[in-house]
Amino acid sequence: MNNPHSRTTAASSQSVAARAIPITLAALLGIFVVGGVGFSQIGPMHNATHDVRHAAAFPCH
């Protein structure tokens, strides 16, 4: 309530540069996760994710 920060719904009050770093980090993590599931060519990993890759239309074999 008596917080000095203005708490608007968005954190957009921060500078672009300050926001760019966490946004980039989050996006990289997303690429890493999707890449691991959908694009890994390591045998056992591919076998574990096999049905998801076909169902979600990632190139599989």
Place this chain on the structure above:
Amino acid sequence: MSLFRTILFVAALAGIGTGVVVAAIHLFTTVPLIVQAETFEGSAPEEAVSHEHAPGTAAHEHSHDGEEWAPADGIERNGLTVLFTVLTGFGFALLLVAASELTGGLTGWRQGLLWGLAGFAAFTLAPGLGLPPELPAMPAADVAARQMWWIGTAAATAAGLALVVFGRSPLLAVLGIALILAPQLIGAPQPDSYETPIPEALHHSFVVASVTVSLIFWVLLGGLAGWLRPRFAAHGA
């Protein structure tokens, strides 16, 4: 790092929620068709490993000696499908929420829904034009080449859509449309021969099921992320 935490939490909740629902749908729609297609492979159907290659398709790093670990049919295989569908949801949610933060963050479920539809266009429709959802025992070009085209197409389509929506001039919109068209004009890597033991009707059913479930996935993911984002931001940094 409060913004990072916001993105992480929103993406985790939206991704897990969407993943659980969509995995359940997959188990009753696409997965039975995948299992059915495996019976056409001429190899032991319970082995998800030994995918035969049609003549003319490139070899890749599958060892066909049966020594590679593969999940047992049933609980193990389907459990992994649920787990990795949830992870896929988390990964795509991270990308969606991160991208939306560049424009100031999602303001509600309806806006999230629109972002979800954009995700569907970039990650399902555009790559699916050149590389339709594939079943086991279907011929395909070299997997690395297809992955490259898939990633390039998704990226170009996403960037093109962003230019159309957020670009401030007609020129940028034209550039955006050109970016969306370019991968399709280049064309996806195709197999030498389309010969396959898979019945046409089975493949058609699979394409419809896969694309439909994908739409549900993206709509849920975007809607949930949009609904959650203001609630997290309101809780302060």
